[in-house]
Amino acid sequence: MKINPNYNSPEALLELYNKPLLELVFEAATVHRQFHDPREVQMSSLLSIKTGGCPEDCGYCPQAARYHTDVEAHKLMSVDTVIEQAKNAKANGSSRLCMGAAWREVRDNKDFDSVVEMVQAVNDLDMEVCCTLGMLNEHQAQRLKNAGLFAYNHNLDSSREFYGDVISTREYEDRLNTIDNARKAGISVCSGGIIGMGEAIEDRVGLLWSYMQMETPPESIPINALVAVEGTPLEDQKPIEQWEMIRMVATTRIAFPESVVRLSAGRTKMSMEAQGMCFMAGAGSIFAGDKLLTTPNPDFNEDKEMFNILGLIPKEAFAGSEKPVSMPDPLIEERKKRELEREDELKNARQEALKNGFEPRKITVS
Ligand code: SF4
Numbered sequence: 541m542k543i544n545p546n547y548n549s550p551e552a553l554l555e556l557y558n559k560p561l562l563e564l565v566f567e568a569a570t571v572h573r574q575f576h577d578p579r580e581v582q583m584s585s586l587l588s589i590k591t592g593g594c595p596e597d598c599g600y601c602p603q604a605a606r607y608h609t610d611v612e613a614h615k616l617m618s619v620d621t622v623i624e625q626a627k628n629a630k631a632n633g634s635s636r637l638c639m640g641a642a643w644r645e646v647r648d649n650k651d652f653d654s655v656v657e658m659v660q661a662v663n664d665l666d667m668e669v670c671c672t673l674g675m676l677n678e679h680q681a682q683r684l685k686n687a688g689l690f691a692y693n694h695n696l697d698s699s700r701e702f703y704g705d706v707i708s709t710r711e712y713e714d715r716l717n718t719i720d721n722a723r724k725a726g727i728s729v730c731s732g733g734i735i736g737m738g739e740a741i742e743d744r745v746g747l748l749w750s751y752m753q754m755e756t757p758p759e760s761i762p763i764n765a766l767v768a769v770e771g772t773p774l775e776d777q778k779p780i781e782q783w784e785m786i787r788m789v790a791t792t793r794i795a796f797p798e799s800v801v802r803l804s805a806g807r808t809k810m811s812m813e814a815q816g817m818c819f820m821a822g823a824g825s826i827f828a829g830d831k832l833l834t835t836p837n838p839d840f841n842e843d844k845e846m847f848n849i850l851g852l853i854p855k856e857a858f859a860g861s862e863k864p865v866s867m868p869d870p871l872i873e874e875r876k877k878r879e880l881e882r883e884d885e886l887k888n889a890r891q892e893a894l895k896n897g898f899e900p901r902k903i904t905v906s
Contacts (some may be wrong), residue, residue, distance in 0.1 A: 541577075541797050542756065542757055542796065542797075542798050542799075543752050543757055543795065543796060543797075544571070544676050544794055544795050544797055547794065547795050547796075548752060549749075550742070550745060550746065550749045553644070553745040553748055553749060553752075553791065553795060554741065554742060554745045556745075556791050556794060556795070557741060557745050557756075557787055557788075557791045558741070561786070561787065563786060564790045564791070564794075564821070565786065565790050565817060565820055565821045566790070567790070567794055567905070568790035568793040568794050568820075568821040568822045569820050569821060569822065570792075571793055571794050571797050571819065571822065572793055572821070572822035572824075574797065575797045575798055576800075576822070577855075578819075578820075578823055579722060579827060579851060579852055579853050580824065580852070580853055580854075580855040580859070581819060581823070581824055581826060581847070581852045581853070581854065581855060582635055582636060582685065582802075582824060582825040582826075582854065583626075583632075583633045583634045583635065583636075583802065583825075583826060583828040583843065583854045583855075584634055584635070584636035584637070584638055584670075584802070584825055584827050584828065585620065585626075585629035585632075585636070585637050585638070585824070585828055585829045586638045586640060586669075586784025586826065586827050586829070587617075587626075587629070587638070587639050587640065588640050588641075588642070589612060589616060589617045589622060589639045589640065589641050589655070589658065590614065590615065590616045590617065590640075590641035590642055590643065590651070590730055591603060591611065591612070591614040592605070592612060592613030592614065592642055593605045593613035593642060594644065595644050595709070596644050596674075596707070596709045596710065597707060597708055597709045598697075598706065598707050599705075599706040599707065599737070599772060599773040599774050600706065600734060600766055600767075600768075600769075600772060600774045601769075601772065602769040602772055603642040603724045604772070605771070607771045608771045609769055609770065609771035609772060610770075610771070610861055614653075614774065616641070616651045618654075618656060619654055619657045619658050619661060621747075622639065622658045622661070622662065623658075623662070624659075624660050625637075626662045626665055626667060626794060627665065629667075629828070629829060630665060630667055630842040631664055632828065633665060633828065633840070633854045634667070634829070634845070634868060635668060635854065635855060635856055635857035636665050636667060636668040636669075636670060636690075636857060637662050637668070637669055637670070637868065638670040638671070638672060638693060638730075638793050638827075639655070639658060639659075639662075639669070639670070639671050639672070639673075640671075640672045640673075640692075640693075641655070641671075641672070641673045641674070643673055643674040644674050644675065644709070644710070645673075645674045645675035645676065646673050646674060646675070646676040646677075646680045648669065648680070649895035652680065652683075653678060653869070653871065653872050653875065655673065655684075656683055656684065656687045656869050656872060657687075657869075657872065659671065659684060659687035659688055659689050659866070660687045660688055660762055660866040660869075663687070663688030663689075663690070663863070663864060663866045664688075664774055664866060665755050666858075666863065667857055668690040668691065668857045668858060669688060669689055669690050669691075670689070670690060670691040670692065670693055670730055670760075671684060671689060671691075671692055671693065672692070672693035672694065672730075674694075674718075675694075675710070675714055675715075675717075675718045676692070676721055676722070677721055678721045678724055678725065679741070680721075681722050681724065681727060682719045682725045683869060683871070684725070684727065685725040685726055685727050685864070686866075686867045686869060687866055687869060688731070688864040688865065688866035688867075689727055689864065689869070690728060690730075690858075690863075690864055691725070691728045691729065691730045691759070691760060692718075692719075692722035692729060692730065692732055692749035693729045693730040693731065693732070693760075693762070694715055694718045694719050694722065694729075694730075695715075695732050695733055695762070696712065696715055696716075696719075696731055696733060696747055696750055696751070697715075697733050697734055697737075697747070698730075698733050698734065698737065698739050698743050698744075698747050699739070699742070699743035699744075699745075699746025699747050699749070699750065700712045700750060701738045701742075701743060701746060702737075702740070702743040705738070705739075706737055706774075711821050712750075716750075719754075719758075720806035721755065723845070726835075728759040728760065728861075729756075729758040729760070730758060730759070730760035730761075730762065730802075731751070731760075731761065731762075732747075732758070732760075732761045732762035732763055732792075732802065732804070733747040733762075733763065734764040734765070734766050734805070735763070735764070735765055735766065735780055735784060735785070735788050736765050736766035736768075736777060736778075736779065736780035736784070736806070737766050737774055737777060738774070738777060738898040744788055745791065748791065748795050748796075751795075751796065752795065757796050757799060757859045758796075758799060759798075759799055759800065760799060760800045760802060761792050761796060761799050761800070761801050761802065762802040762804040763788050763789055763792060763802065763803060763804060763823075764784065764804040764805035764806055765779070765780050765784075765785050765805060765809065765810075766779075766780070766805075766806065767806055767808075769803040769806050773793060779806075780806075782809075782810050782811065782814035783801075783814075785806065785810065785818060786814065786818055786821055786843060787816045789801055789803060789821050789822060789823050789899065790821035790822060792822075793821055793822025793823075794822075800824045800825055801823050801824055801825075802823065802824070802825040802827070803810060803815065803819075803823040803825065803826050804825070804826075804827055805819045805827075807826065807827075808834070812846050812849065812850075815833065815846065816850050819850065819852065824855070825855070826843065828840055828843050841874060851864065
């Protein structure tokens with residue numbers, strides 16, 4: 541049951557969201573137990589592989605170049621650094637690595653080749669690999685799929701109606717197209733939203749309604765609470781109440797019984813008790829590690845303690861699904877072949893020149 545037929549309209553979702561809190565949590569916990577092991581919670585790590593300098597204008601994002609925030613722009617991380625970070629995340633219990641690049645869209649260039657290599661390398665570590673790289677076309681999605689990408693993240697953020705209040709540089713439709721492209725390539729979809737941006741309750745359920753209208757809803761739905769960052773247009777938004785997060789998690793759980801609901805940004809503002817209520821209400825994953833791209837997050841040790849106290853166990857990678865196979869990427873193979881050929885040509889030319897009595901000019905610096 542990918543969507544719950546009992547709540548298949550915006551009105552029904554709104555009524556569900558507004559149920560007395562404990563009844564809502566009880567219903568969510570019941571659905572959760574039918575489709576998932578309630579003790580299992582996946583620990584995922586989110587790594588910013590290319591930080592800042594983004595041309596988009598998402599009102600919540602400190603990585604947008606146009607906002608004056610403390611985030612320093614960095615170029616793409618090396619493949620070796622990503623592997624090191626992935627090994628560290630895995631040693632600390634993470635079974636999924638989400639790599640985020642602050643790009644408007646994927647471009648077919650050397651940086652994207654490197655991301656393809658990162659996907660291959662992290663998949664080889666037996667971790668689920670997820671990427672969030674902005675908009676992508678079908679061909680790019682196919683390359684990521686062949687590299688062994690498990691999931692592609694592209695959030696709708698909020699309802700279609702509220703979306704334009706927060707982002708103007710790309711349309712809701714563009715986001716839906718990217719999700720479609722990932723789907724067509726056979727990649728599982730991770731897509732969710734942010735609450736606390738000034739939206740109405742109708743917009744929260746409007747987000748869920750957008751997913752309900754998809755032929756296949758996302759397999760993974762992250763629910764974030766806004767982390768209001770100084771310098772962004774949403775810097776003055778008041779933090780949401782913890783019970784709002786619990787409500788949103790519970791409503792999402794009931795609406796999409798098979799999907800993994802991910803308790804994502806904003807956990808530093810939540811008590812362990814409130815997070816416990818979210819797990820009770822069906823959250824099946826957290827992001828672990830002290831950074832969520834650029835915003836703070838509880839560190840590994842704090843989460844380990846919480847898991848011990850609540851009796852949770854970290855969920856293994858690929859539970860209930862198959863590990864993707866990483867295949868060689870023809871474009872990268874071709875580029876590497878050309879580079880080797882060029883190196884050989886240069887070496888041969890050098891040897892030929894020396895054979896013909898060519899003596900390199902000696903330069904003396906006085
Ligand atoms: S959320 Fe993504 S696309 Fe939007 S400004 Fe931030 S990095 Fe750019």
